[in-house]
Amino acid sequence: LDFSSKKKKKPKNFLPPDPPQAEVALTPAKVAEDRGPSTATVVESAQGGMEPEAPIKNATEGIAQSSTTGYPYDMLLARVFAQIQALNPELMSDTKRRLVMAPPCMARVGTKKTHFTNFNGICRSLNRDPAHLSAYLFAELGTTGSVDANGALLIRGKYQAKHIEPVLRNYARTYVLCSTCQSPDTELSRDSRLLFLQCKTCRSRVTVKSVTSGFQAVTGKRAAIRAKTQ
Incomplete structure (x- = not known):
């Protein structure tokens, strides 16, 4: 037996290429024909006839028409200063309140x-x-x-x-004095064992430490002090 010879493969069958076809230009009528019946909805008229509904406009056109024009920067800045003048007139003055x-x-x-x-x-x-x-x-x-x-x-x-x-x-x-704006128009308030310093000008609120007395030495005669406590 001769095993050196390889197995013979069958020749592949090659199909001939398709003949070239003429390109067809896609017109709107051709696209509508390929897609089938028109997607435009049909409404019944008052006379009983059928008429196509008008196509819906682009949504972006309605948004562009309904959107308002932007406000100018000078007008917005004037409104901000008007609000400050109405709510906090002391902030608009050049002279600051000193202690x-x-x-x-x-x-x-x-x-x-x-x-x-x-x-x-x-x-x-x-x-x-x-x-x-x-x-x-x-x-x-x-x-x-x-x-x-x-x-x-x-x-x-x-x-x-x-x-x-x-x-x-x-x-x-x-x-x-306020730690933010250095205004003396402040008040002390205690809340849940904490002491707060609240500014009436800039509305800031910070905690401050409570007053604690340090060590005090006992002076005088101890006998007299002891007699008072008894």
């Missing part, structure tokens, strides 16, 4: 106490509660005191105006 505070007037009472005479007037200029401002002064100075019937603050210790001015300045920066 004006009188210098503290200190007077010596005896040898161990100081009288803050215009304390009530400073509280009114800052628009803050005297109890809150006095608590801040006592915490920063590390002392105690009380408010008398005339609204003056009686501080334990010897203090001058140069000692009180930096404390008042820090208080105004933290609890009076």
Whole structure:
């Protein structure tokens, strides 16, 4: 047996190419004929006859016709300034409101106490509660005191105006001036054990830390203090 010879393959039958056909130009009538009956809906007229419905216009044409022209930039800018003038006229003024505070007037009472005479007037200029401002002064100075019937603050210790001015300045920066627009027209409000500083000019609202007193050393005779507590 001779296995070296390969298997003979059958010859493939090649089909002759189709004869070239003449190209037919597609006209609207030819396209309508190829598609079949017209898709235009037919409505019945009042006389009983049949007439084709008018073709629907392009949707973009209706949108283009119904759309309004854009507003000019100058008109929109004028409307914005008119709204600001109606709602917040103070923002349109060139002069900003500044915080004006009188210098503290200190007077010596005896040898161990100081009288803050215009304390009530400073509280009114800052628009803050005297109890809150006095608590801040006592915490920063590390002392105690009380408010008398005339609204003056009686501080334990010897203090001058140069000692009180930096404390008042820090208080105004933290609890009076707005951190966004630096406006003094603010108010303090407490919500869920948090103290908020809310500005009436720019409507911003930020949290501020509460006043906490630091360590105070026990001075004087301990026996007298112990006797008072008993």
